[in-house]
Amino acid sequence: MTQQFGATSTTEDVLSGILLTNRRILVTGVSAGLGVETARVLAAHGATVVGAARNLAKAEQATAQVRRDAEKGGGSFELLELDLADLASVRAAADRLNAAGKRFDLVIANAGVMATPFGHTKDGFETQFGTNHLGHFVLVNRIAGLLRAGSRLVNLSSAGHRFSDIDLADPNFEHTPYDPWVAYGRSKTANILFAVAFDARHRAQGIRATAVHPGGIMTELVRHLPKGELETMVKQLNAQAASEDKPPFQFKTISQGAATSVWAGIVASADAIGGHYCEDCHVAQVIPNDAPTGLLDGGVRAYAVDPAQADALWTKSEEMVGEQFD
Template identity: 40%
Template sequence: MSFDKTSTADEVIAGVDLTGKRAIVTGGASGIGTETARVLANAGAEVTIAARDVNAGQRVADEIKAHVAPLDLSSQASVKALVDAWEGPLHILINNAGVMAPPLTRTAEGWELQFATNHLGHFALATGLYPALAAADGARIVSVASSGHLFSPIVFDDIHFQWREYTPWLGYGQSKTANILFAVEATRRWADAGIFANALHPGSIATNLQRHMPESELERLRSEVGGSMFRKTPAQGAATSIYVATSPELDGVGGKYFEDSNEAKTRQPGEFSGVAPYALNPETAERLWEVSLTTLG
């Protein structure tokens, strides 16, 4: 079956039965996370929405007959609480939540907020849930990255902007590159346990993620990256996450990056699409994993 940028999550999952499967969707209380959770639940999965705003999460959960769990990815204590409370296997982990381009903000540990939330929080969640994923006998991790990874590789010498000038988009790009590298290394380490991770760009969707960015800034970015940027609906924006999470075509496939429900090509000069080679580099992925373990202590 061939899909493209106009495909919806419902179209992508057609014919897939998730009865007996258990899924966690971080950031499932709004945006494409809500649509992702709804589509998984409709296909028969037992879905847990992990959300910072538990009340918003509960409203969505009630509507789609799902569970809700509190999760603030910028707080390692919050991540640990979810991990400790989880019981039984986990078949699908969708690392969807994120923060984009805020003013410079640091966590209690002094970590830059975007890297702490988008990467370290999800890294701690996935590694903490490893036993549950391994128990699923064929688990998938979906790492929601972005074309924003093209803004920056991982700057290992100063990940948290202690010395270099903070630029919101460099911080965002670095964190999204980390999301892709995580999928590469998680697959290398965990494939033998039946766990495969892939990353994706959902497309440009108007959601709460852009709350730190005025519309004028969005327009400027669009003009810089080649004029008109196709704006997806939430149903279209969730499609690639659902494809990566459920498509039978991806059984045993990991460490890759997808756009518009297809594996992305390598970025070409002058284009703001495709995947940067640095985001799939296995040596960089292994280095980031080790740095992340050290950072988390």
Template identity: 40%
Template sequence: MDTLQAPMDSPFGAASTAREVIKGIDLSGRVAIVTGGHSGIGLETTRALAEAGATVIVAARDPGKARAAVGGWSNVEIGMLDLIDPASIDAFAERFLQKHRKLHLLINNAGFIGYALERDARGYESQFATNHLGHFQLTGRLWPVFARGARVVTVSSMGHQAGQVDFDDIHFERRPYDAYAAYGQSKSANALFALWLDRLGRPAGIRSFSLHPGGMITSGFSKDMSEADKKASGFLDAEGKPVIDPANNMKTLEQGAATSIWCATSGLLDGKGGVYCENCNIARAVPEDSQEQLGVRPWAMAPELAERLWQVSEKLAGVSYSGRGRSTASE
């Protein structure tokens, strides 16, 4: 890898908030897109970027909910985007391209976990289709207008530990469906996407990062979990109250958004990319059989797997990043 997957000397950590990370940074004149930027950590990401002066387009599946959350905020616009619907992605991108000449920050934040097997109109497993392929298509459609120095930040998860990309059965057509394995596969795909995207974008000064934000019980992401599962996962204590313990991966939304903001704006990452981050730092690479809670597993940072996933994704999404005025990947 071009940048070692190892922590650096960062002034921030697990308990840092998005506002603390972005303090003193002026994003005036910059344009950012945050998918799912109206709820959970996406909302705090939008807030931090907008307060720093960026024009932020909140890409939302339900514009009404987005308007209720961020309507009237300075520097914030709302756009309709359903990541599981290819036509919706194309329409969102076309509207953006008609209005904006440059894109400086793309935060691929939206995602979900599906506890029952669902498929999109193409027959693709819904978590892989939404969490990975939707963002793959969106980034590709916007590729022509990324500015030099732009960053693409994709929210992965420590959940990548639960599943590698199964190239022989991505869509659970033969193996029994396992919600956590499917989620893990999609989050591993997020990290591999960021790795290979960085190789493609580097000659044009476009850098890419993936990250684990931290576990947050107050996020809408956990709304479909039972109370028993939340307790078993450590989100709730024995009395059913949210556990806030940043050092042990249990964060507030403001703390959860900090690593996204750090990846998007930190000068420490200038000239770097393709790495998986956590706690406002580059994460440690850990062995496949590691029992540690954090760290990135080998299957989420292997260039050969990233390249293979890229080839598969181009076919599944019908999107090619070549021929868009950018150099192709090179060693």
């Protein structure tokens, strides 16, 4: 990693001069935002990209530029139907990929929801935990046999993991008052812990896993927020920044937001990122659980990279979805 990248690096910066011919990559959530840009830049640099989305008609429209750039860059792009909030759909998608038998060099688990009203997936799981974690948990484990030696898994997490550790005693908020941000935090912590556990189980085969924070970006993720809540949050962040003599919060562009996923999946050293959490195109510092920290501060809470906690989540996730993957 001779080239240094940071918070303002774009996907094109990260992949400058890199050809991805003969690389096959799966990206979930390609109907908007980060997923579209991630698929676009990979295909534009010659990769064969499979993009998964719940709404294929919407994804078809959203990825028109992906197809154009793929044609120019020598790559290719195809769509796969996948509803992460429905395990029957997840299993069907995995079955289609396994039946095709084509190997992957990289899986980017990008899709997700944020701060949703209280609800459940088709299988009865709390919406955010079920969609963001359990859907990807089943998909990735079911296609693990397609991952080549030297391949990687990149899970999209968030600084929002600091809102909450997981709660394995009450993952569906059956006994806990529901809070959309706590639920989001639980699911994003789970994304990191899943990467930690997957990396531990597959590194001997040369397969590594990591989790990334893309940064603050304006995408469809904000669609569930009540009117004015985002503006209030930005004001609070800026007040915090001012009190600490830091510059005001600025949203990243979509290309800057997708850069860390691409960096971790393609450019970074596998040993450097394996089992870790990355942000702004570097491996983040581990922050003690009791240390004061705000969303503008970097780092990952210790509970989110705890191997014992990762194993406990793996066991609980298997119990919840009714499958074992060890």
